[in-house]
Amino acid sequence: MLTKLAGGRLFDPANGRHGEVADLWLRDDRIAADPGPGAAPDATYDLTGKVVMAGAIDIHSHIAGGKVNLARLLMGEEHEHHRFAGSACGCGGGSGLATPSTHTTGARYIEMGFTAAFEPAMLGSNARHAHMEMGDIPYIDTGGYLVLGSDDFLLDLIATNAGQAAINDYVAWMLTATQSLAVKVVNPGGINAFKFNARSLDLDEPGPYYGVTPRSVLTVLARAVYELGLPHPLHVHGCNLGVPGNVATTLDTIQAASGLPMHMTHIQFHSYDTEGDRKFSSGAAALAEAVNRTPTLSVDIGQVMFGQTVTASADTMAQRRTAPLAHPRKWLAMDIECDAGCGVVPFRYRDNSYVNALQWAIGLELFLLLDDPWRVFLTTDHPNGAPFTFYPELIRLLMDRDYRLAKLAEIHPDAPAHTTLGSITREYTLAEIAVMTRAAPSRILGLADRGHLAPGASADVTVYTDRPDRRAMFERPDLVFKSGRLVVRDGTLVAMAQGCTHVVRPGFDDLIERRIARHFDERLGLSLKHFRIRDEEIRHGAGPLLHPCRRREVP
Amino acid sequence: MTFHPEILCPFCGLGCGDIGIDRDDSGIAPRPSGCPQADRLFRRPMAVATDARMAGTPVAMDRAIAEAARLLGAARAPLIAGLATDVEGVLAALTLAARIGATVDHERSDALFRNLAVLRRFGWSVTTLAELRNRCDLVLVVGPDPAAAFPRLWERWVAPAPAFVPGGGRSVVFLGGKPLPETVQCLAGQIETQGMETDPQPDLATLVTRLRTALAGRTASSDARMAELAARLRAARYAVVVWAAGLFNGPQPDLIVEALARLVRTVDGTTRCAGLPLSGADNLIGANQACTWRTGFPLRTGFDAGAPLHDPDRFDWRARLRDADVTLWISAFRPEVPEFGTSGSVIMLAPPETAIAPEPALFIPVGTPGIDHAGDVFRADSVVALHAGALIDRGLPSVADVIGRMLAALEQSADTREKAGC
Numbered sequence: 001m002l003t004k005l006a007g008g009r010l011f012d013p014a015n016g017r018h019g020e021v022a023d024l025w026l027r028d029d030r031i032a033a034d035p036g037p038g039a040a041p042d043a044t045y046d047l048t049g050k051v052v053m054a055g056a057i058d059i060h061s062h063i064a065g066g067k068v069n070l071a072r073l074l075m076g077e078e079h080e081h082h083r084f085a086g087s088a089c090g091c092g093g094g095s096g097l098a099t100p101s102t103h104t105t106g107a108r109y110i111e112m113g114f115t116a117a118f119e120p121a122m123l124g125s126n127a128r129h130a131h132m133e134m135g136d137i138p139y140i141d142t143g144g145y146l147v148l149g150s151d152d153f154l155l156d157l158i159a160t161n162a163g164q165a166a167i168n169d170y171v172a173w174m175l176t177a178t179q180s181l182a183v184k185v186v187n188p189g190g191i192n193a194f195k196f197n198a199r200s201l202d203l204d205e206p207g208p209y210y211g212v213t214p215r216s217v218l219t220v221l222a223r224a225v226y227e228l229g230l231p232h233p234l235h236v237h238g239c240n241l242g243v244p245g246n247v248a249t250t251l252d253t254i255q256a257a258s259g260l261p262m263h264m265t266h267i268q269f270h271s272y273d274t275e276g277d278r279k280f281s282s283g284a285a286a287l288a289e290a291v292n293r294t295p296t297l298s299v300d301i302g303q304v305m306f307g308q309t310v311t312a313s314a315d316t317m318a319q320r321r322t323a324p325l326a327h328p329r330k331w332l333a334m335d336i337e338c339d340a341g342c343g344v345v346p347f348r349y350r351d352n353s354y355v356n357a358l359q360w361a362i363g364l365e366l367f368l369l370l371d372d373p374w375r376v377f378l379t380t381d382h383p384n385g386a387p388f389t390f391y392p393e394l395i396r397l398l399m400d401r402d403y404r405l406a407k408l409a410e411i412h413p414d415a416p417a418h419t420t421l422g423s424i425t426r427e428y429t430l431a432e433i434a435v436m437t438r439a440a441p442s443r444i445l446g447l448a449d450r451g452h453l454a455p456g457a458s459a460d461v462t463v464y465t466d467r468p469d470r471r472a473m474f475e476r477p478d479l480v481f482k483s484g485r486l487v488v489r490d491g492t493l494v495a496m497a498q499g500c501t502h503v504v505r506p507g508f509d510d511l512i513e514r515r516i517a518r519h520f521d522e523r524l525g526l527s528l529k530h531f532r533i534r535d536e537e538i539r540h541g542a543g544p545l546l547h548p549c550r551r552r553e554v555p
Numbered sequence: 556m557t558f559h560p561e562i563l564c565p566f567c568g569l570g571c572g573d574i575g576i577d578r579d580d581s582g583i584a585p586r587p588s589g590c591p592q593a594d595r596l597f598r599r600p601m602a603v604a605t606d607a608r609m610a611g612t613p614v615a616m617d618r619a620i621a622e623a624a625r626l627l628g629a630a631r632a633p634l635i636a637g638l639a640t641d642v643e644g645v646l647a648a649l650t651l652a653a654r655i656g657a658t659v660d661h662e663r664s665d666a667l668f669r670n671l672a673v674l675r676r677f678g679w680s681v682t683t684l685a686e687l688r689n690r691c692d693l694v695l696v697v698g699p700d701p702a703a704a705f706p707r708l709w710e711r712w713v714a715p716a717p718a719f720v721p722g723g724g725r726s727v728v729f730l731g732g733k734p735l736p737e738t739v740q741c742l743a744g745q746i747e748t749q750g751m752e753t754d755p756q757p758d759l760a761t762l763v764t765r766l767r768t769a770l771a772g773r774t775a776s777s778d779a780r781m782a783e784l785a786a787r788l789r790a791a792r793y794a795v796v797v798w799a800a801g802l803f804n805g806p807q808p809d810l811i812v813e814a815l816a817r818l819v820r821t822v823d824g825t826t827r828c829a830g831l832p833l834s835g836a837d838n839l840i841g842a843n844q845a846c847t848w849r850t851g852f853p854l855r856t857g858f859d860a861g862a863p864l865h866d867p868d869r870f871d872w873r874a875r876l877r878d879a880d881v882t883l884w885i886s887a888f889r890p891e892v893p894e895f896g897t898s899g900s901v902i903m904l905a906p907p908e909t910a911i912a913p914e915p916a917l918f919i920p921v922g923t924p925g926i927d928h929a930g931d932v933f934r935a936d937s938v939v940a941l942h943a944g945a946l947i948d949r950g951l952p953s954v955a956d957v958i959g960r961m962l963a964a965l966e967q968s969a970d971t972r973e974k975a976g977c
């Protein structure tokens with residue numbers, strides 16, 4: 001099947017195209033070179049005046065696994081009110097907004113022109129569940145980031161000075177066994193400390209039992225990820241999430257990386273200062289400055305948008321702290337398998353609340369003060385800051401200063417005084433949006449054939465009408481192709497498609513397996529044989545898509 | 556004869572992975588595991604009838620599939636229940652349910668809904684089996700001994716010394732229930748019982764209320780033993796409250812669960828404490844997980860003009876059976892089916908050894924996940940999913956295979972109708 005997308009304006013920053021008019025060819029599931037005169041495409045679309053981009057990629061969205069399913073159960077009222085029938089193509093049915101069901105998740109993403117989304121908090125003990133759910137989400141590519149850093153095995157390796165090589169082997173073994181794409185650390189050591197009844201743990205505070213500090217957990221993991229040569233740097237959810245004054249910890253965390261690459265996630269929740277009467281103010285400027293001058297760092301925002309949502313996190317310590325603010329007033333928490341935990345707390349962000357209004361402003365400040373769109377990613381930390389369906393509105397806020405100022409005038413009157421948002425004139429360009437949502441995510445995750453439009457890339461393509469109202473533009477693309485198949489036309493699903501699951505598999509020294517096996521037998525009551533996820537379990541037998549790792553040494 | 560060690564058991568939801576199986580030409584047999592369920596259910600003969608039956612008469616599989624599709628396609632109020640199958644089977648059943656507008660429920664979901672009712676209105680703080688095994692210094696068992704439903708619970712998760720308790724000591728207190736003799740043997744010396752001094756069948760709700768009152772420091776001096784238990788809960792580093800709601804008898808069992816969830820929260824305010832609600836044989840938890848991720852709702856969900864609709868009372872399979880005109884009953888793990896009366900027709904997917912009277916309209920033999928084919932099941936703590944492998948090939952299809960073929964037959968008949976212009 002040969003398809004010609006004729007005469008659109010291509011925004012393909014990975015290949016240096018910023019809106020030039022060109023034809024784009026798709027052959028089967030791949031982008032193809034121009035076959036030259038005489039080629040007879042099976043289908044031709046006249047895209048004169050339209051904006052053409054690769055399919056968008058969400059690097060941090062809680063879409064699958066135990067905590068997501070628990071959140072669905074807890075948010076029963078939301079599901080009652082948002083029920084969807086399947087479309088004629090056999091998909092899109094289900095329910096929910098903040099915690100959409102699997103088919104609904106795939107449908108809402110693809111309708112917005114997203115062709116991949118990654119689950120950023122997959123616990124080893126829950127990985128099989130997460131993979132089953134990801135396999136049931138149609139349309140989009142998926143993958144999971146393995147949560148490490150509060151698992152007893154790792155803390156024991158650190159406490160007993162097992163050495164970096166053993167840690168690297170363990171990390172590589174776990175990534176392989178759980179079919180993961182990257183490594184995430186959540187409140188390093190903090191979830192474990194909580195199990196021993198610590199209710200907070202600062203960067204340089206030794207945790208209970210092991211006496212290991214969050215800083216050492218961070219540094220050994222960042223180093224393991226670097227030395228194993230994983231494409232994606234350590235994905236860091238730092239200490240003290242949501243605590244006023246935590247910007248200081250966040251700045252220290254940047255220092256702790258000491259030059260190793262690191263991705264700091266949902267930094268909006270880690271950018272709070274303590275100025276003003278309410279002892280709560282924006283620390284965005286200081287943080288933005290630090291990120292701007294640290295080229296080894298990348299960040300995503302975790303933008304807050306107003307309305308009802310639910311927070312779902314492995315950070316039981318932070319969730320336990322915010323639980324009294326639950327709306328509606330119910331929440332749940334789990335300690336999990338000498339591995340990590342999970343907490344689910346419903347939340348309603350209100351624009352007339354000082355704190356919520358400031359959170360909203362801090363996120364936007366960060367977006368606008370961070371100058372390199374290759375190192376900033378569009379996220380709401382779905383569903384923690386807001387459901388991912390708010391992205392088009394968020395894009396409009398970034399691209400349209402007048403609109404932003406109008407919204408700023410609507411929030412709690414005291415909030416604007418505590419942020420610099422009103423004075424920022426920057427507006428994102430279409431080219432920058434294409435970087436932030438396509439080219440940069442594929443680069444930071446090491447997905448060589450995603451996020452761009454050069455021949456050989458996966459034929460994931462989104463076509464928009466260029467509208468001044470950017471929200472309307474990004475909400476409803478004209479056409480979306482997934483792996484070369486037209487699946488959305490004028491915002492409506494027209495065909496079914498399946499994505500794939502991306503993984504890495506760095507090698508390891510088999511010696512580590514003996515020590516891990518003992519841990520599994522004695523502590524977890526489960527043998528390695530039953531823990532390990534086989535290729536044939538991924539996507540109903542289709543297996544995962546493997547990305548290479550290149551071992552390196554810390555200079 | 557070949558020996559297969561470390562086989563995963565899919566039956567009760569504890570996920571034991573250490574079953575030894577002998578296989579020869581006559582079939583498979585387990586080495587004694589200390590578990591009555593595994594010892595019985597892993598024993599399967601090689602020679603079984605693989606034919607389907609229509610009103611008791613053997614028919615070819617194709618014919619049975621076509622007939623099932625015809626019945627289901629024409630049903631006005633179809634029910635898919637039993638739902639005892641691996642996750643693939645459940646997902647296939649959900650696809651079929653959406654296609655024909657059926658409601659779905661698991662045979663054993665009663666126990667689950669006693670817990671879910673609380674989770675959905677209040678939330679909870681809970682833990683998993685390995686946390687129990689390694690961190691817990693005080694186990695509080697509420698109600699009847701869960702070992703009745705989860706035979707190796709104590710042996711595998713409480714008898715081993717906890718890794719993170721200084722000195723390794725752990726106490727097990729039964730509140731309002733009597734440990735089974737095997738439990739007493741397994742936990743020799745660690746067990747105490749409370750609340751049964753005067754009454755062999757005490758009122759659980761009252762006992763839990765007394766304990767909560769004691770925790771709040773409002774105990775009458777006559778309730779000194781409860782005050783002492785409350786003090787021990789507060790002093791424990793990591794107390795785990797274990798219950799199997801399916802075994803509670805008495806009115807409004809969900810109110811006992813809610814009281815326990817609140818009790819856990821009270822203690823967890825100062826020291827660590829978590830609940831461990833156990834439910835789920837025959838992949839009940841997996842069925843609920845898959846239903847939740849696919850539809851957004853737990854079991855007892857149906858499809859109303861294509862969109863999911865949940866009603867825990869009306870869609871309880873026992874209630875729903877009364878007005879279902881066609882019931883697809885799925886029971887892949889064990890050759891028993893509960894008694895059920897329905898005036899509608901029944902299509903049954905079950906192991907070939909299943910004895911059933913009267914004969915259903917249609918009987919389609921299926922394999923057991925973890926025996927005849929590989930399949931995923933969830934553990935009773937709802938976090939760990941396990942992949943159970945295949946042990947023998949008796950020519951029995953999986954539930955997912957059979958339903959997949961029914962769906963294909965339904966599509967085909969829809970195509971024919973379209974082509975004929977009707």
Ligand code: SF4
Nearest residue numbers: 564567570571590707
């Ligand atoms: S306790 Fe449960 S999982 Fe373990 S062997 Fe018995 S039936 Fe199987």
